[in-house]
Structure formats: structure tokens, C-alpha cells
Amino acid sequence: MKKVEAIIKPFKLDDVREALSAAGITGMTAIEVKGFGRQKGHTELYRGAEYVVDFLPKVKIELVLTDDLVETCISAITTAARTGKIGDGKIFVSDVTHVVRIRTGEENEAAV
Amino acid sequence: MKKVEAIIKPFKLDDVREALSAAGITGMTAIEVKGFGRQKGHTELYRGAEYVVDFLPKVKIELVLTDDLVETCISAITTAARTGKIGDGKIFVSDVTHVVRIRTGEENEAAV
Amino acid sequence: MKKVEAIIKPFKLDDVREALSAAGITGMTAIEVKGFGRQKGHTELYRGAEYVVDFLPKVKIELVLTDDLVETCISAITTAARTGKIGDGKIFVSDVTHVVRIRTGEENEAAV
Amino acid sequence: INTLYDRAAGAYLGLAVGDALGATVEFMTPREIREVHGEHRNLIGGGWLRLRKGRVTDDTEMSLALGSSILAAGGVDARAIAEAFSDWMRTKPVDIGHTVRRGISQYRLHGTLEVPENEYDAGNGACMRCLPIALFTLGADAETVAEANRAQSHVTHHNRLADAGTLTVIRMVQAALLGQSKTELRVLAEDLVAAEPQYRFDRRRMENPGGYLVETLRAVFQALFATDSFETALVDVVNRGGDADTTGAILGMIAGALYGPDAIPRRWLGVLDKGSALACVDQSAALLRASTRCAGG
Numbered sequence: 161m162k163k164v165e166a167i168i169k170p171f172k173l174d175d176v177r178e179a180l181s182a183a184g185i186t187g188m189t190a191i192e193v194k195g196f197g198r199q200k201g202h203t204e205l206y207r208g209a210e211y212v213v214d215f216l217p218k219v220k221i222e223l224v225l226t227d228d229l230v231e232t233c234i235s236a237i238t239t240a241a242r243t244g245k246i247g248d249g250k251i252f253v254s255d256v257t258h259v260v261r262i263r264t265g266e267e268n269e270a271a272v
Numbered sequence: 273m274k275k276v277e278a279i280i281k282p283f284k285l286d287d288v289r290e291a292l293s294a295a296g297i298t299g300m301t302a303i304e305v306k307g308f309g310r311q312k313g314h315t316e317l318y319r320g321a322e323y324v325v326d327f328l329p330k331v332k333i334e335l336v337l338t339d340d341l342v343e344t345c346i347s348a349i350t351t352a353a354r355t356g357k358i359g360d361g362k363i364f365v366s367d368v369t370h371v372v373r374i375r376t377g378e379e380n381e382a383a384v
Numbered sequence: 385m386k387k388v389e390a391i392i393k394p395f396k397l398d399d400v401r402e403a404l405s406a407a408g409i410t411g412m413t414a415i416e417v418k419g420f421g422r423q424k425g426h427t428e429l430y431r432g433a434e435y436v437v438d439f440l441p442k443v444k445i446e447l448v449l450t451d452d453l454v455e456t457c458i459s460a461i462t463t464a465a466r467t468g469k470i471g472d473g474k475i476f477v478s479d480v481t482h483v484v485r486i487r488t489g490e491e492n493e494a495a496v
Numbered sequence: 497i498n499t500l501y502d503r504a505a506g507a508y509l510g511l512a513v514g515d516a517l518g519a520t521v522e523f524m525t526p527r528e529i530r531e532v533h534g535e536h537r538n539l540i541g542g543g544w545l546r547l548r549k550g551r552v553t554d555d556t557e558m559s560l561a562l563g564s565s566i567l568a569a570g571g572v573d574a575r576a577i578a579e580a581f582s583d584w585m586r587t588k589p590v591d592i593g594h595t596v597r598r599g600i601s602q603y604r605l606h607g608t609l610e611v612p613e614n615e616y617d618a619g620n621g622a623c624m625r626c627l628p629i630a631l632f633t634l635g636a637d638a639e640t641v642a643e644a645n646r647a648q649s650h651v652t653h654h655n656r657l658a659d660a661g662t663l664t665v666i667r668m669v670q671a672a673l674l675g676q677s678k679t680e681l682r683v684l685a686e687d688l689v690a691a692e693p694q695y696r697f698d699r700r701r702m703e704n705p706g707g708y709l710v711e712t713l714r715a716v717f718q719a720l721f722a723t724d725s726f727e728t729a730l731v732d733v734v735n736r737g738g739d740a741d742t743t744g745a746i747l748g749m750i751a752g753a754l755y756g757p758d759a760i761p762r763r764w765l766g767v768l769d770k771g772s773a774l775a776c777v778d779q780s781a782a783l784l785r786a787s788t789r790c791a792g793g
């Protein structure tokens with residue numbers, strides 16, 4: 161099995177979830193994160209003064225999938241999350257050696 | 273070494289930590305996350321109107337361990353976190369190639 | 385490619401980012417997490433009674449890098465994040481099999 | 497004049513007092529200690545563990561666990577020791593080192609009584625609790641003492657360098673119990689340096705010693721041989737900071753045996769946790785009564 165992690169712009173979460181759901185993928189975990197990269201941070205008003213915050217809010221989604229779904233997953237995310245502007249984000253794929261569904265004890269393919 | 277990640281219901285965190293501590297496992301990192309899966313989201317009241325939020329708050333714990341502790345870790349989490357109702361969560365195991373304890377520079381088995 | 389994850393004390397984030405940037409590493413994702421380990425939690429006042437909250441706020445940074453940058457990355461983080469007092473944190477290294485830059489579709493070395 | 501039993505009580509109370517005194521400044525540098533405390537010289541608790549004053553830590557508690565396992569088992573038995581350490585860990589102690597926790601966890605999961613030899617096990621966690629071995633094996637031959645030390649140490653720490661350092665501390669405590677002077681203790685320390693040159697302590701002043709036993713003992717030996725009383729020795733070592741509760745505990749057991757219990761400042765004994773103090777004095781006598789020297793063998 162594989163874990164697919166994607167860092168995306170927060171407003172893209174619903175689009176990405178829809179695209180994945182169209183591909184039959186509905187289970188995932190999402191986390192609010194701070195992104196640092198080539199995209200510059202935003203300015204914020206604080207006590208009347210403007211200052212630069214050098215990170216940007218992003219959302220990280222994590223999906224554990226069987227190997228055969230990984231390509232579909234990557235293209236669904238890429239298509240839905242892309243705006244063409246800097247900061248659209250990244251996708252990382254890594255191996256998962258064992259999965260357990262806590263409620264039932266099911267393992268691996270039967271657990272995702 | 274291995275990394276064990278578990279997505280669990282938030283109120284189960286203390287029970288899971290107790291169960292792990294019986295095996296001498298006390299070090300871990302926890303993150304508040306949003307879970308999407310077969311368990312339906314909850315309704316929330318917002319400006320007087322009720323609407324469905326389709327994610328559920330979950331807690332993700334991450335533990336890096338020596339290989340010989342993984343089985344014990346998985347069964348402690350499963351037993352403590354299970355309620356038998358949908359949404360109990362999942363456990364993912366993956367390989368870690370190198371660990372460093374920042375304070376001392378200790379590595380691998382001596383760092384966890 | 386490799387993923388380097390580091391759990392550090394929150395006030396160390398800027399120092400760590402500077403040290404990494406001096407080594408040419410500027411892209412990363414940061415997450416606020418709760419740390420459990422040997423370091424004692426803080427005491428909180430609740431309904432007039434003092435009690436210990438047994439986790440500590442930490443920051444987890446995640447960096448995906450080409451293999452040749454991993455050693456540099458580890459020593460930059462270790463040097464910048466170390467205070468010598470309990471709770472400085474840990475670094476975990478794991479393999480990443482595939483990376484995609486969402487904006488351009490670039491892959492692997494060209495995506496980090 | 498101090499009897500053998502007086503010195504044994506002095507050693508055990510010295511251990512507890514050194515632990516409690518040093519705990520206030522554990523993990524602080526000498527400069528930080530000066531800024532916060534000036535010279536740290538009283539049992540005021542606090543420290544990174546937020547202790548109430550007079551409270552001891554794992555240094556004293558593990559010693560008491562080891563000693564009671566020896567008394568219950570009628571000897572130094574690795575399984576009884578591991579079980580006693582595991583029971584102690586279940587009480588959610590105020591602190592527990594990573595190496596100790598790993599060793600006890602290996603015992604709980606696999607019944608392991610001796611962890612594999614490891615370069616990372618050269619910490620001071622086995623040395624800090626060795627006083628019961630010094631008391632129980634008093635009068636025994638050298639190999640019996642060494643073997644008893646290995647049995648208790650290797651439950652959590654299996655490292656040749658650490659074994660050598662701990663064995664020297666045991667020998668120093670035993671020599672002091674038998675009325676030998678600081679000069680003779682110095683010979684034992686020099687014997688260690690001759691066998692393991694890393695332990696040399698005659699060069700730079702050891703400040704902020706880490707958990708590495710070589711650094712811990714360097715601070716202990718420097719403070720012991722630079723001073724002439726229990727109080728000045730302990731104040732010297734804890735103000736070097738670093739792993740101060742452990743340098744305090746180790747120096748406390750040696751200096752307590754050497755100078756006797758009357759040399760321990762009243763103001764420290766008065767604040768020391770009563771339950772711990774009583775357990776220490778009782779166990780020092782019980783272990784002596786059961787020792788080779790007193791029980792014969």
C-alpha cells in the first residue's frame with residue numbers, strides 16, 4: 161500500500177475531495193499546516209501596522225490507498241488543485257507496510 | 273525502525289496513552305486533524321442555522337519505535353481505541369531509516 | 385528522495401529556518417503538534433486548582449529533499465534546534481518514492 | 497567514632513540528600529545557576545521537575561528498589577531486580593531516563609534480564625543506584641562484587657566503560673565504609689584511570705557534566721578530592737550543574753560513607769523527605785546485616 165500526502169491551497173479542499181470521490185476515493189485525513197516555499201507570505205494588519213508573515217496557510221491531506229489507485233489519486237488531486245499560480249503545492253508518495261482498521265481489526269487492503 | 277501513525281477518536285487519547293505506557297511506550301507526538309470517511313460528519317449551528325460539516329475531529333498520534341515494539345504498539349492502540357462504532361480510526365505502519373535525538377545526538381535505537 | 389521530519393521547540397522555528405536557508409533549503413511545511421515525552425508538561429489553573437497538562441506544544445516541520453541534502457539538513461536542524469535541555473525534539477528520515485509539483489506537473493528532483 | 501552501621505546510614509542519606517539538592521539545578525549551566533540561585537546550597541525543591549522541597553528522584557528510588565529486591569530475594573538476582581524496577585516504573589515516577597525506560601520495557605515484553613552490549617549505554621543510570629550492591633557485597637571477593645555489579649547494571653545498561661566506573665564507585669564506598677581515608681579513595685580512582693584512561697580527571701574542570709558516566713565521574717572525583725567535608729563537596733559538585741542530581745547522589749554516597757552521617761548538614765536532613773530518609777536508613781542497616789562481612793559467607 162501507499163500513502164499519498166498532498167499540500168494544497170485551503171480553498172481547494174472541496175474541489176479535491178470531489179475529484180477524488182468521483183474516482184471512488186472518499187477516506188482521508190486533513191490537517192491545517194503552514195507552508196514555506198517560493199510563494200511569498202502575506203501581509204497582515206496588526207495594531208494598525210502592516211507586516212509580512214512569511215508562511216501561507218495550506219491544507220495537507222493524507223490518503224492511504226492500494227497501489228493500483230495511486231496514479232488516479234495523483235491526477236485527480238493535480239487537476240483539481242492546480243491554479244497555475246505559485247504555491248499550488250506538492251504531492252508526496254511513500255510506502256506503507258501495514259494498515260489496520262481499528263473498529264474491526266481488518267488489515268491492509270481490507271482496511272483502507 | 274518503524275513509524276506507527278494512528279487516527280483515533282479524540283476522547284480516546286488518554287486511554288490509548290495508558291495502554292501504551294503499560295509497555296513502557298511514553299514518547300509520541302499528537303496532532304488535531306479532520307477525518308473524512310464512512311462516519312458521517314456532524315451538524316453545527318452557525319448564525320442560527322443548522323448545517324452539516326462533513327468531517328469529524330480526530331487525533332493523529334505518531335510514534336517512532338524499534339521494530340520489536342510494533343506489534344505490542346498496534347494491539348495496545350487497537351484495544352484501547354476501539355468502540356465498535358464507525359469512525360474508530362486506522363493505524364498505518366511505515367519504515368524510518370534514521371532517527372536523531374536533537375538534545376544529545378543519539379541515533380536510532382538510542383534515540384527513541 | 386527522502387522526507388525529513390523534525391519535532392522542535394516552537395520558539396526554535398525561525399532559527400531552524402535560517403540555518404536551513406543558509407544551506408539552500410527553503411521549502412518546507414510546518415504543523416503545530418503536542419509532544420509527549422520525558423519533558424514535563426505545564427501547570428494550568430482550572431477552577432482554582434493547579435493541575436499538570438502533560439503534553440508540550442511543539443512544531444513539526446516536514447521537508448522533502450533529494451538524498452544528497454539529507455545530512456546537511458539534519459546537522460542544520462540539530463545545531464539550530466538544540467538547547468541542551470530536555471524536550472529539544474527528534475528528527476526522522478524516511479523514503480519518498482514519488483514527488484509532484486502540482487502547479488507544473490514536474491516530478492521528483494525537479495519538484496522539490 | 498563512626499561505626500560501620502553509621503557510615504552505611506551516612507552513605508544512603510548522603511545519596512538521598514545529594515539527589516534532592518542537585519535536582520533543583522539539574523540541566524542548568526553554572527552560569528544559569530549563578531544567575532538564579534547565586535550559590536545553590538539548600539534543599540529548596542523546584543528545578544525542571546517542579547519538586548516540593550526535600551523530594552528525591554529516580555536516583556534514590558531506583559536504589560531503594562534494587563536494595564529491596566536483594567533483601568526479598570536473599571541475594572543479587574537479575575530477575576528479581578528487573579521485576580522491582582518494573583514495579584517502580586508502574587508508580588509513574590517523577591522522572592525516568594530513556595535508557596532505563598527502554599531496558600525495563602524490554603524486560604516487560606520479552607523477559608530480557610540483560611540488554612545487549614551497546615556503546616550508547618555508557619550513561620550514569622546504573623551507577624547512580626549502585627549503593628545497595630556496595631553494602632550487600634561488603635566483605636565479598638573482588639569477582640563476586642564485579643559480578644553483582646554486572647547483574648544489576650546490565651538490566652538496563654550494558655557497557656564496559658560504565659561497568660568499570662560503577663565498580664570503582666562501589667569500591668570507593670566500600671573502602672570508606674571500612675574507615676579508609678580520602679587518600680586511599682584517590683588510589684582507587686587512579687586505578688580506574690589507569691585501566692580506562694578516558695576517566696582521567698586531572699585536566700580541565702568538569703562543568704555542566706552530561707549523563708555520560710565519564711563526565712559524571714570526572715565532576716564527582718574533582719569535587720571529592722578538592723574539598724574536605726560533606727557539605728563543601730556537595731555544594732561544589734551541584735553548582736557545576738548538568739546532571740546535578742546524579743553527580744550529587746553519587747558524590748553523596750561516597751562522601752556520606754567517608755565523613756559519616758554527622759557531617760551531613762542538619763538543615764538538609766531536616767528538609768529531606770521523611771519517608772525516603774527512613775527507608776534509606778532502614779535499608780542501609782538491613783543490607784549490611786545481610787552482607788558477606790556481617791552475615792559471613
Ligand SMILES: Nc1ncnc2c1ncn2[C@@H]1O[C@H](COP(=O)(O)OP(=O)(O)O)[C@@H](O)[C@H]1O
Binds near residue numbers: 411446
Ligand atoms: N521541500 C518541501 N518539503 C515539504 N513541503 C514543501 C517543500 N517545498 C514546498 N513545500 C510546500 O509546498 C507549498 C508550495 O510550495 P511553493 O514553492 O510556494 O510553490 P510551487 O510548488 O508552486 O513552486 C509550500 O507552501 C509548502 O507547504
Ligand SMILES: Nc1ncnc2c1ncn2[C@@H]1O[C@H](COP(=O)(O)OP(=O)(O)O)[C@@H](O)[C@H]1O
Binds near residue numbers: 358
Ligand atoms: N484512506 C484513508 N487514508 C487516510 N485516513 C483515512 C482513510 N480512510 C479513513 N481515514 C481516517 O480514518 C477515520 C475513520 O474512517 P471511517 O471510514 O469513518 O471509519 P471506519 O474505519 O471505522 O470504517 C476517518 O475519519 C479518517 O480520519
Ligand SMILES: Nc1ncnc2c1ncn2[C@@H]1O[C@H](COP(=O)(O)OP(=O)(O)O)[C@@H](O)[C@H]1O
Binds near residue numbers: 335337419423440470
Ligand atoms: N517515540 C517517539 N515518537 C514520536 N515522537 C516522539 C517520540 N518520543 C518523543 N517524541 C517527541 O519528541 C519530543 C521530545 O521528547 P522528550 O522525551 O521530552 O525529550 P528528549 O528527547 O530531549 O529527552 C516529545 O515532546 C515528542 O514530541
Ligand SMILES: [Mg+2]
Binds near residue numbers: 553554555591741742
Ligand atoms: Mg534523577
Ligand SMILES: [Mg+2]
Binds near residue numbers: 522739740741742
Ligand atoms: Mg539525573
